[in-house]
Amino acid sequence: MTTTWPQGLPRTLDYPTGSIADLLAGSAHAFGDRTALIDGDDRLSYAELYERALRIAQGLREQGIAPGDAVAVHLPNSIWFTAAYYGILLAGAAVVPVNPAQPPLALRRQLDDSDTVAVFTHPAVARALSEAVIGSRAVRLVCVTPTTAAAPGPAGNPAAVAFPVTTVAFDALMKAEPAPATGVGGDAVAHLAFTGGTTGVPKAVRVLHRNLITNVLQVACWRSAAVPSADERGRILLRHVPAARNPHHIPLAAATGISVAPLFHGMGMVSQSVFVAAGITVKVFGRFDAARYLDTIEEMGVHAISGSPALCHALLSVPGARERDLSSVRVVSSGSAPINPAVVTELSGIFPNAVVSDGYGLTEATMGVAISPLDSAIPRPAGSTGLVLFDTEVEIRQPDRTTPVPPGERGEVWVRGPQVTAGYHGHPELTAEQYMGGWLRTGDLGTLDERGWLSLVGRAKDMLIYKGYNVYPGPLENILREHPAVAQASVVGRPHMEHGEIPVAFVVLRTEADVSASDEDLIAYVAERVAPYQRVRDVVIVEELPLSATGKILKTELRRRAADS
Incomplete structure (x- = not known):
């Protein structure tokens, strides 16, 4: 099979041994003074983000959180979601991202299914959590974060919510003296990430540290035309491959982006570390407003935006969108679902200097499996979702689950690669159904042509x-x-x-x-x-x-x- 591949990029990456802690340490060292996150008047540089995460990690240790414990993040998008996320990982614990909008009974089920022992929550959603932890098997600690512009407090001024377990203020955790990150092995669990549940009851996927750091580096290197390395202290850094770069690639420590995807979802959560790897300055969005989103692009000269096809539809519907100056945008990344080719054409009308890059992934593969190249000179088949990432294999198989179909024919998508996760937490029978011989059965239907382009036609059950x-x-x-x-x-x-x-x-x-x-x-x-x-x-x-x-x-x-x- 003759495969299309971006010029200058290697086919395989040399992945440093390490974790997300080493990636954050590398960016704090290389981009220390650069702004990492903006949330209203709250700002954190990369050095400050790392220092806050180390303090949170130590604060969790002092509250009895041990390596391997599951800690839930029950938060809307905010600057403190990201700080809490890294604090949990730097403490050696596993992150359990949960949808803050779900009702108490559904929340309690996820907390119990993941054996969560501690939860970060926010004043706007704390009451639901207070009901959910009543009778919980394992939760023994709750931490309430401050409000921010992206995640304001509840309407009015209600009395503080009482929890039937130990409660600690977020600021109190950050008063702990920073200590080195807890070392973890590659087979330790980094995320217990629940599947979307759009077709059934959500299940917690066991994302290992080696899955997470590998997939972050795969996506970050693809987006920035870079390769990873580690310095003498084990800090992970990216460096550009000059021969592979073009104006659409995200430059290291020189770009601005917007975080709008829900951070409790795999796309938003893993993308945090993709941003960190590239030293991007990120404006954190809470509730999405399409007109305000376009305002932010104009005001900040945003280089890269990302979101679902639904977000793209919303931007196209903003009155006067085509009259705005959105020339700073060089890449529009679409994920979560296939984007219609007609929408790609329309997006090029409001983002004249951008390439629209579709992507495909799923929670069971950490996040990313295939992404379309950022080289507009590479002809892209209509409807394709992209090329399979570094060190990743895709097979299209017949319903018998074993026989590959010829190039271009439809079948079920199977994936093998270092980002494929370790199955479902507490569900060995479901794991055995989806993970077979090192391959992941995705449940998606698609085609793979002779040049390596993956296209999706829907879910097998659809x-x-x-x-x-x-x-x-x-x-x-x-x-x-x-x-x-x-x-x-x-x-x-x-x-x-x-x-x-x-x-x-x-x-x-x-x-x-x-x-x-x-x-x-x-x-x-x-x-x-x-x-x-x-x-x-x-x-x-x-x-x-x-x-x-x-x-x-x-x-x-x-x-x-x-x-x-």
Whole structure:
């Protein structure tokens, strides 16, 4: 197979032995005075971030937190989320990121499933935690962080929430004298990261330290055209590969970005360390506001932005977006779900100097598996999600789980590489189903062409069967999105007594479109472009699609609506 590869980049990386603690130490040494995080009036340089994390780590030790303990981060996005995250890792404990918006019963289940012993929380969400820890098997410590611009306090001025366990103020932890980071081995658990739960009950994935540091370096080196190294003290640093660089690559210690993805999710959480590796100055966003997001890009001259396709749709819908000066942006990274080719074209209209870089990953592979190159001269097949990262293999297999399909044919995506995690915490039977012989069964359907481009067509469980034919939602969604009146589209199957399943499309129309479309118009539009068995049989026009906290469309909810209609 003749493979496309970015010019100048090696095919494999020499990964230093170490952990995220060594990466943060390297950036604090190399970029010490550079601003790492901005959250309203709160700012931390890289040296200050490292020093705060060391203090938090020591404060946790003094509270009885031991290496290997699970510590949850029940926080909205803020500067203190990142400080707490690194403090936990530097103490040798495992980070348990939990969605701060979930109700107490769901939260308690995750705390118990992960055997969490301590929790960082925030005043705005503390009450839910106070209910969740009642009767918890293991939680014995709660730490409440201050409010910030990105994560303001609750409305009004309610009395402080009482917890039925020991409570310590965040500021008190940071008064501890900084001590060296606790050394951990590569097989120690860094994250107990819950899967998104969009198709079932979330499960905690065991992300090991070697998985985490490897994947961070894979993504950071790809984004910055760099390779990793370690100095005499074991501090991990990146250095550019001059022959591989172009204006779209993120320059080391010379770029600004925006953190808007939920930090409790793998994409947001792991990206923190990708930012650290490159010495990026990051503006922390809490609640997303598309117009304010564009304001920030203009004000700060942001180099790199990232988010889900839902975020990209929101930016395109801002009135006057095309009249703004967004020329500073050189790379738009999209993840969490495949981005429609038509959206890529539209994004280039408001970000004239940027390359749109799609990516594919999943919690079970730490974060990243494939990313499209930042070299716009490399021709990218329409609909492709990118090239497989350094030291990573992808096979497309038949339903028998063992037989690879020929290049370009559809099948299930299997992944092997150093970022593939150690399975599910407390669920050996589920681990055995998904992790086989060093390979990860992703549950995604895709193709891998002869040049190495990976394309996704949907989840295996999203595929529907109409009259015995396999129908894939992804291509139908792309066709619908090409209609000038359509803003977003998602296709699911509706059970049918005679045909098995029929394709049903849920569509959001553009409010500013020059043309309109009815459900009959859209059914006909698709029918002109596909084989008869692939035709959409029903279109439901809605005001918005249901989304998870990370911007993924909740197809389980759409299937329920389709079955009920």
